Amino acid sequence: MAFEGQVITCKAAVAYEPNKPLVIEDVQVAPPQAGEVRIKILYTALCHTDAYTWSGKDPEGLFPCILGHEAAGIVESVGEGVTEVQPGDHVIPCYQAECKECKFCKSGKTNLCGKVRAATGVGVMMSDRKSRFSVNGTPIYHFMGTSTFSQYTVVHDVSVAKIDPKAPLEKVCLLGCGVPTGLGAVWNTAKVEAGSIVAVFGLGTVGLAVAEGAKTAGASRIIGIDLDSKKFDIAKNFGVTEFVNPKDHDKPIQEVIVGLTDGGVDYSFECIGNVSVMRAALECCHKGWGTSVIVGVAASGQEISTRPFQLVTGRVWKGTAFGGFKSRSQVPWLVEKYMKKEIKVDEYISHNMTLGEINKAFDLMHEGGCLRCVLDVHT
Secondary structure: OOOOOOOEEEEEEEEOOOOOOOEEEEEEEOOOOOOEEEEEEEEEEOOHHHHHHHOOOOOOOOOOEOOOOEEEEEEEEEOOOOOOOOOOOEEEEOOOOOOOOOHHHHHOOOOOOOOOHHHHOOOOOOOOOOOOEEEOOEEEEOOOOOOOOEOEEEEEHHHEEEOOOOOOHHHHHHHHOHHHHHHHHHHHHHOOOOOOEEEEEOOOHHHHHHHHHHHHOOOOEEEEEOOOOOHHHHHHOOOOOEEEOHHHOOOOHHHHHHHHOOOOEOEEEEOOOOHHHHHHHHHOEOOOOOEEEEOOOOOOOOOOOOOHHHHHOOOEEEEOOHHHOOHHHHHHHHHHHHHOOOOOOHHHEEEEEEHHHHHHHHHHHHHOOOOEEEEEOOO
């Protein structure tokens, strides 16, 4: 293509310091090296994980950086040895890599991959431990191996899912993080069975995706728990059958849920990242078989706690990353399911804005009236 082998100068939203407004800059994006792919990002969505790192609370957070990890675009060029994608392919960059060769990938037990984590965790590329982004010669760190708040980005080839070119990129960009995380927590991690009673703590995008996944799995009751009662009307559209606001009760929420469910739920999901809620989610599970899945990411240094007797008496505590989905293998399958109208995606998008409006978009997200805001990166 036109820029192959050349540095591209394009617009990106740069985070120079924690909690300071992102700055729309002209950034230089170097060509992809061996095992790398340069992608023209067309649409990117905002996620609370971006805000978490931007806040300065993320121990792996590095500045200056280009945030963003939920996006879709078109391959612009590829580096040496890249065979599974080529220029023109429609793709979703995936923060959860899948090399199909490492100990993790070969285990058959996890979707985690160890191939490039040592580099992506410190904001650089694997081949030379350097960044492909710079502003007037000053390197800008990568984020989560994706950095999608840029018109062009460079990612490892093991982090690129090739998808159906007919899929609308302004919608399926959501399949890079939040929606698969919720669906997969139910289908892959918990393996919820038909007839189950499910509790979902936190009714943002991930919590609603959990509800949708539970409905698809045939759950008989899906109890949504949130401090904002306005969310219930929306949540009903995703499968939530009843709503509990902890502020309406004097006793601990786990006791409320146990009382509503004849001893507790079969499955609970914590989709907030609050360690006290994680405890409540476990303790509202039924004795003998209840399983609680931690989906939300807690702040650095936080620890979970409960009485060991909760586990001795048969409850199970689990965690999930990207819903247990293997990125390159299964994101294309999720896109297919969307195209067949078997999963929701459009319904999570509450706002559409441009890259230049990114700070305003984050404000909307923090105000709570926004599910997913999709940014048109090139307008």
